[in-house]
Amino acid sequence: MSRSPQALLERRYARLGLLLIAPTIVVFCAVIVYPLLAAIYLSLFQLYTPTLEGSFVGISNYRDLLARGEFWISLRNTLVWTVGTLSLQIVLGIGMALMLHQAVWFRSLARSLILFPYFVSTVVAVLVWRWLFNDLYGILNHMLIGSGVVDMPVDYLGSMPNAMISMILVGAWKYFPFVVIAVLARLQTIPDALYEAARIDGAGPIARFFDVTLPQLRDVLVVIILLRAIWDFKEFDLIFLLTGGGPVISTQTLPLLVYKEAFALNQMGMAAAYAVVMMAIMLVFMIVYIRQTREKEAS
Amino acid sequence: MAGVTFSRVRKEFAGFLAVEGLDLTIEEGEFVSLLGPSGCGKTTTLRMLAGLEFPTSGEIRIGDRLVNDVPPGQRDIAMVFQSYALYPHMTVGRNMEYPLKKRGLPKAERKAKVAKAADMLQLTELLDRKPSQLSGGQQQRVALGRALVRDPQVFLLDEPLSNLDAKLRGYMRAELVELHARLGRTMVYVTHDQLEAMTMSNRIAIMLAGDLQQFAPPQEVYRRPANRFVASFIGTPSMNLIDGQLSRSDAGWHFTSPGLTLPVPALRDSAKAGDACLGVRPEHVHLGHGDLQAKVQLVEQTGHENIVVLDVAGGNRLTGRTPSSQVPQMSEAINYRIDSDQVHVFGPGDTGARLNADG
Structure with a gap:
């Protein structure tokens, strides 16, 4: 042949x-x-981190983990943090992008300044914020007391719910520029004629936002939300540096729990089990993301 | 129903004068085309009427109502955009329903109006499709439908046919004329295509560099162009324009250019001897007889006729027409004559006024 x-x-x-x-x-x-x-x-072993010696325990790490209150508290914290900071990032990001899209004289300067929080190293940013939040010398307390809004210094990082709120705010500040850039890029491609048609059709500014802008932003927002959800879900350095998971474990998220098990408690097997569970949860986001991009490609 | 009046309307964009002191009165129910080359101010004029731009000075009225400060949505106008500007995420039905929804009409009434307009434009089958699933011609009809459902006082159309292929364009021209006849509404149509303006309009407003050059019915614009620019812009192939001298003798006015001397019809009292321009339509250059001599430079056979470009004495070129049966040979020497009763005489300059006494 x-x-x-x-x-x-x-x-x-x-x-x-x-x-x-x-x-x-x-x-x-x-x-x-x-x-x-x-x-x-x-994750199927009980392991001592420094030596990585231990014994096979099957799925008992998983059984343990599901029975522990700390896992559920950390999962809840992770969800509160992710949903909280992500919503703020999206709202701030869209708002700022809409503002920068308008023809204002400082637009080009503002566009570069807005990226600053995203570019600055997390360690530097968090140290600055910790100084701002400091209950003894922090400028925030100084200003609030000076203007008579409060008469006692506010404990931003050492009490709840203040610590979670502060963390969510710093996260939003740090990552909203990503949303601004992506949304702004999309805004610039929406044809003016659509807005003009809407004006002639009798749509006011709010109707134009909901009937023209938002539907046009939909695709890019889905991608941003999914990507940022994944990234926020596994955020470690910002939280670790800002609150360290405290007070006690009130702001401890799953990545911090994994770190604590692996390197503070030297339980590498247990840490691996937590990490696998985290991955399973993130897989849900992943599947949604992949399906979304595939649908877009198909259309 | 309402007409439209522009009074001394002027529009300036940062140092650029787009429209200069425009005076224009469009009657109720009239189909008026704003015609001119790019940058002549025709689109700016339409956009000022739509409320998308505001005049720097002057007054715009729709009917008796001064609309200078009225937002676009409250002017009782509808506009069809060159790009159609259909909302991409809405179905055809929802696109057409949108302006009615924004005006707070009850759902049943909205549905009825959309159904009626869709029926008129043969869109009923397409109501559930998205714009991206439609052909250019269908999108064009949806854009028209969205304007139609509103039953506005004035329709504004901004080069709506320019994105369609030639055949569909011809078809849609006829459709628009029919629609205008049926609705009897005032329509203002912006185009750079003189064929569209000539075939569809009751009157044509020809603009150049922000200035209105002539506002008259198509035949008037063709037969008695107000100036040299209008003469050159209207008609295909365009009018022959020959620069030369005008002189007067006891026998009347004469036009002279190297190799050509021609008596011209009666001119206005304001006409002066000196530099001038002679305008001759190609159909008034008769080939094959006469006492003038030329060489055939180019023959374009369009099917039903031939367009012949002649090299005449003095380095000028003249375009003439012959029936399809009479095909001159390239480089052939040919006799011709100019129908001197039908010539136009323009004053000097690009926009030199027509001097014939019949204008």
């Missing part, structure tokens, strides 16, 4: 294709697939 030249050529192209994607596959396996499988494997 002789092969046609086309079939040979196609086979050669197919081999070239495999060769070209091979590096990506290797890196992907090394940095994603292996750690993922290793985490699942570790």
Whole structure:
């Protein structure tokens, strides 16, 4: 049986294709697939972190974790933090993008300034905020007492619900520029004629926002919300540096819990189990995101 | 129903004069085209009427109502955009219903009006589709439908046919004329296509650089163009324009250019001897007989006729027409004559006024 030249050529192209994607596959396996499988494997053991010695315990880590109050408190904290800070990011982000989209003289300057919180390192940003929030020397308390709004210094980070609220506000401040940039880019592509048609059709500014702007932003907002939800859900450094999960565990989110189990309590197996559960929850976001992008590609 | 009046309307954009002292009265129920090249101010004029731009000075009235400060939604106008501007996330039905909804009409009434307009424009089958699922011609009809449901005093159309292919454009031209006849509403139509303006309008307003050049019925604009610009802009192929000298003798006025001397019809009292421009429509250049000589430079066969470009004495070119049966050969020497009763004489300059006494 002789092969046609086309079939040979196609086979050669197919081999070239495999060769070209091979590096990506290797890196992907090394940095994603292996750690993922290793985490699942570790979660089936009781392990002492410094030596990684221990014994196989099957799914008992998972049974333990579901029975612990601390897991559920941390999960609730994670959800409160994610929903709270994400909603603020979206509202602030859209508001600011709409403002910057208007023809104002300081627009180009404002556009670069607005990115500042997003670019500044989390450690630096959180240190500054901790100084602002400080109950003894913080400028916030100084101003509030000076203007007579409060007569006692407010404990922003050491009491509840203040600590959670402060954390949500700092998170929103840090990450809303991402929303601004994405929304602004989309706003600039909405044709003016749509707004003009709406004005002639009798739509006021609010109706134009809901009937023209928002539907046009829908696609980009879905992507932003999903991406930011995933990122906020696994946020570690900002929370760890700002409150460390305190007071007690009132602002402790799941990533902080994983860290505590692994490196403070030296329970690597338990930490891995928490991490796997986190991944399972994030998988839900992931599936929604993938489905959304696939739908968009299809249309 | 209402007409539209522009009185001394002027529009300036940061140092750029878009419309200069426009005076224009459009009668009730009239179909008026604003015609001119890009940047002539026709779209700005329409947008001022729509309320999307505000005049720097002057007054705009719809009927008796001064609308200078009235927002677009309260002017009782509807507009069809060049890009159609359909709301992409709404179905055809909801697009057409939107202006009615914003005016707070009850649902049953909205549905009835949309159904009626959809029926008139053959859109009934498409009511549940999104604009992205429609062809250009269908989108155009939806945009028209959205204007139609409102039953406004004045329809504004901003180059609505320019995105359609030639065949569909011809079809939609006829549709629009029919629609205008049926509705009897005032329509203001912006276009740079003189064929559209000529075939559809009751009157054409020809603009250049923010200035109104002539406002008259299509035949009037064609037969008695107010100035050299209008003469060159209206008609395909365009009018032959030859620069030369005007002189007067006992026998009357004469036009002279190198290699050409021609008696011209009676001119106005204001006409002066000196620089002038002669305008001759291609149909008034008769080929094959006469005592003038030229060389055939180019023959364009359009099917029902031929367009012939002649090299005449003095380096000028003249365009003439012959029936399809008479095809001159390239480079052939040919006799011709100009119908001197039908020529136009314009004063000097790009917008030199027409001097013929019949205008």
